[in-house]
Amino acid sequence: MELRVEGINKAFINNGKNKEVLKDISFEIEKGQFISLLGPSGCGKTTLLTIIAGFQKADSGLILVGENKVTKAGPDRGFVFQNYALFPWMTVKDNILFPMKQIKMGKAERQKRLEHLLTIAQLNGQEHLYPHQISGGMKQRTALVRALATTPDVLLMDEPLGALDHQMRQSLQSELEDIWLEDRTTVVMVTHDVDEAVYLSDRVIVMSRNKGKIVADMPIELGRPRNRKSKEYEEYKNKLENYLEQASLVTEE
Amino acid sequence: MENKASLYNGKLKYGEMKKRDIKEKIYRMLVFVGMMGLWHYLSIKLASPLLLPTPKDTITALIKSATDVDILVNLFITMKRVMKGFLVSLCVGIPLGYIMGLSELIEKMLSGIIDSVRQVPIMAWVPLTIIWLGIGDGPTIFMIAFSAIFPVILNTIQGVRSISKDYYNAARSMGAGPFSIFVHIIIPGSLPDVLTGARIAVGTGWMSVI
Known part of the structure; x- marks a missing residue:
């Protein structure tokens, strides 16, 4: 088991009232699986993702990556932010190199990894540009390979395509899939888009507004790349x- | 996220930019000429060189004093004092700003003192500083540094506060420790505001020269 989420509880205090966002959430993910957390806004899916990332703490419960208990953010869990969070004062290259320098990867190895990542993200020749000089798609790919740079055990993505229009989303979904297929890192992606979930995931977990309760946990058994027009695809989407x-x-209680 | 205005400007054609530049310059000239005309008209009307000399007399006097060696030497001395005071304000203000920007507790502890000390008129410090630092450069530099330090502190705090939480989280999830976060995230992320503070500080420092 690559990732275990066990009995996670989380409440926020809002206007003096205690509001439970996540109540007793548990699931397990196998190595190499692409999982989507699908849910309406306000179902706590992003909260859960940031708890897995270690950006905030659960009130109770346990997150295990492999054998290790999560206590804080760390390079074993890559994170792709909705707004990418590329450092604007660093070039594409320096952004991708940053995590590798943090874990003290050797210089030769770093260079090799950088070249590999630039190639799979089709960013060759663009590495000296700054984030504000590149397109949304390129930012997304930069953010993705930056999160993968340290070969994390789990890749966490918070609506990585949320800020883009429909057309762009679809083409980036297949690019994201291509990059993911390179080394099949375990992925947990938060999304509210059914089509995106069916297109990319091996398994979709649907969370509800009612304290994040899991209302469905559905494997998507379709070959890749998926045909958006096939009947089975439609059926999954409808379900x-x-x-x-x-x-x-x-x-309301 | 993106600065829309600058993106838009970037798309303006070179020719259009140039045209706008020239237009701006012409307008500025017109305002300048208009002011001079008004000044000239009023000084003629008032007919008293003591109360309001004509622009021509004023400019002649300006040129005369600007070429005077004594005045140039004194100007140089003043500039040196401003520079010294400015450097002191940076050396004290930037670290203080970072500490206050990073720790809400320290900010709360210090902001009361800083805000009240700030309100003391600069002239009220003159006798005190002369007693403390003697006659000479000391009081002047102190007062320049004193008035320059507040924009430095306040803008540095603002700069640290304006850094998106996502950057911290991103850096942490990539394995960065506190030192690395300070060097690679906090310093570059706050730099624009720190520089703004420094720029304002030069101005206020210069104004408080006595």
Whole structure:
């Protein structure tokens, strides 16, 4: 088991009221799987992802990566931010090199890894540009390979394509898939887009607005690359749409 | 996220930029000429060189004193004092700004003192500083540094605070420790505001020369 989420509870205090966001969330992920956490806004999926990343702490519960308990953020879990969070004062190259320098990777190895990453992200020749000089798609690819630079055990992505339009999303989804297929890192991706979840995931976990309760946990058994127009693809989408509708209903106690 | 205005400017054609530049310059000239005209008209009307000399007399006097060696030497001395005071304000203000920007506790502890000391009129310090530092460069440099330090501190705090939380999280998830985060995230991320503070500090420092 690569990643174990066990009995995670998290509450926020809002206007003096204690609001439970996640209640007793548990699941396990096998190595090399691409998982989507699908849910309506406000279902706590991003909160859960940041808890796995170690950016914030759960009130109770346990996150295990391999054998190791997560206590804080670390390079064993790569993170792709919704707005990419590329450092604007560093070039594409320096952004990608940054995590490798942090874990004290040797210079020769670093260089080799950089070249490999630039190639799979199709960023060759663009490495000296700054983030504000490149397109949204290139930023996304830079952020992705930067998160993969330290060969993390798990890659966490928070709506990595959320800021883009439909057309761009679809083409970047297949690019993301290509990059992922290179070394099949275990992935947990947060999304609210059913199509994106079906296209990319081996398994989709649907979380509801009701304290993040998991309403569905569905494997997607389709060959890659997936045909968006096939009947099976449509069926998966329809099923997940139904679950998502169910997940959007808020039940007040 | 992106600076839309600068993106838009980037797309303006070179010719258009040039045209706008020239237009701006012409407008500036017009304002200058207009001011001079008004000044000239008023001084003629008032007809008292003591109360309001004509622009022509003023400019002649300016040129005369600007070429006077004594004045140039004194100007140089003043500049040296401003530079010294400015450097002191940077050396004290930037570290203080970083500490206050990073630690909310220290900020709360110090902001009360800083805000009240800041309100003391600069002239009120003159007798005290003369007693403390004697007659000479000391009081002047102190006062320049004193008035320059606040924009440095406040802008540095602002610079540290303006760094997105995502950058810290990103750096941590890539294995960066506190030192590395300071060097690679906090310093470059706050630099624009620190420089703004320094720029304002030169101005206020210069103004408080007595």
